[in-house]
Amino acid sequence: MKVSVGYDGSDQSKLALSWAAEYALASQAVLRIVHAWIWPMFTHDVGPVKGVADSGLRHAAEAILSEGVEVARGIAPDLEIEPRMVAGLPSDVLRRESLDADLLVVGSRGLGGFLGKLVGSVSVGLAATCPASVVVVRAAREEGKPVIACVDGHLRSSKVLEQAVSAAQTLQTKLRIVHVDPPMPAWGRHSPSQFHGRDVLRNAMLHVQGLDPGLAVSEELLSGHSVSAVLVDAGADAELLVLGARRREGHPGTLASVLTHAHCNVMIAR
Template sequence: MEEHRSVIAGYDGSDEAAAAIRWAARHARQRSLPLHVVHCSLWPLLTRNLGPVPGVAGSGLERAAEAVLEEGLQIAQAAAPALDIDATLLHGLPASHLAAVSARQELVVVGSRGLGGFLGLLVGSVSLELAATASCPVAVIRSDLHPDGPVVVAVDALGSPAALSDACTLASAAQAALTVIHVHQTPAGYAHHGRHWGGDAAGAVLQEALHRARKQAPSVPVDGSVLHDVSVPHAILEASAAARMVVVGTKGQGLLRETIGSTAHAVLHHAQGPVLVSRRGGSY
């Protein structure tokens, strides 16, 4: 019997996490998938005194954690009434729990930075760790949303099949335009008079990606372009400034920058809007 797959959304009470919950609820409704809201309480790592204050109803750290989860559930219900929504309170580090809960699921959704971002990283420690360790796609939602913009996906020289598939799924669910880009990294000094070194091969990569995208997402408009830049991340960021979502792939697993790929790392840190990091293989 096939396992029922869900959209997983982490919530920690922050504004960023609330935006992620709303996005996740709407996306789950578009795809007719259940939503699973998760809150991870850090308090057991800091103290054993979780119980209520004697004589004070509704007090205590455990009750506070339950209230955060209930708030996340209410936000999801308001964003997508009648959606099948479950909620779970866990205790411990959020990234580890979210990676475990989201295994074999459709998608895990988090805010760009929230209360779990205590390491001071620009994008938040939870988002960065999930992008490196999750076994399903990871959507990092920022408040700078462009609901009328296209889904933009970057494909590499091998076509980034996983990222392209995830982008087609997103665009089809939202009935949004899909823009496919391939960045040809042009060494400084090679671009003169409108001519670019290696442009024919880059054009072939794009055309093959467009062909596959139109087959996978036949109900939405698909276009694309080859971009020439000395920096692949810079080109992606420029092209996705008004995107409702930019989709990139990644390589490897782990917590270090190199293990998620320098391009995915840069886009995750600097994109103006939401980013989906494809964790089903492929490179950038």
């Protein structure tokens, strides 16, 4: 297994790196630390300043990456680490560097300060387009908090459940399955059966029990006019909220809203 994590030295990326290192250690995975080096896109003068030791943009980038490796080593001294410094915009670099990874971990805000405004929302963009599953880290790891799998009854829900089970096993915590029933439609429009939500949850429970019969798992039927608001509330006490990349819970607008407002870490399962 391989876990990739974006690191730029910001507080958000340090939080993401710590979470990724702990997860990689627990899952016996290789940790790839990726620093997207943006300055070669703007200038060729990246080398040291003549007569000034340890200067230049290249040296600064190498120092950031080395710092990331040291942070990871402090968490897990025996962890296998692949440091990577790649020129390019963070979203493009991280997307390419996650092609052979099982999981990509990023901070909730991407690059900070001026560069953050320049490149836009890295985490939201990657959550919508990255080929690998993505975890957007907003909070440090806390023992005892559950993993929450958000299912909608479509085929993509099986991927959500499989990765939620794997995450719960890795984090050694319980799993909660939730489904959000849509509000009642306007008169004359198609309305799903009143038992639809319960059927979705029952099928999800059966799927999870087939994956890991011994896993502690519960189910909850939720409702509300805003799916994203309901999911944000559901994740208030969670370690990880797992969403699909498609369908209602995975709609781009829903993903962006959950990633913006969630208090917990969010996984986009693929």
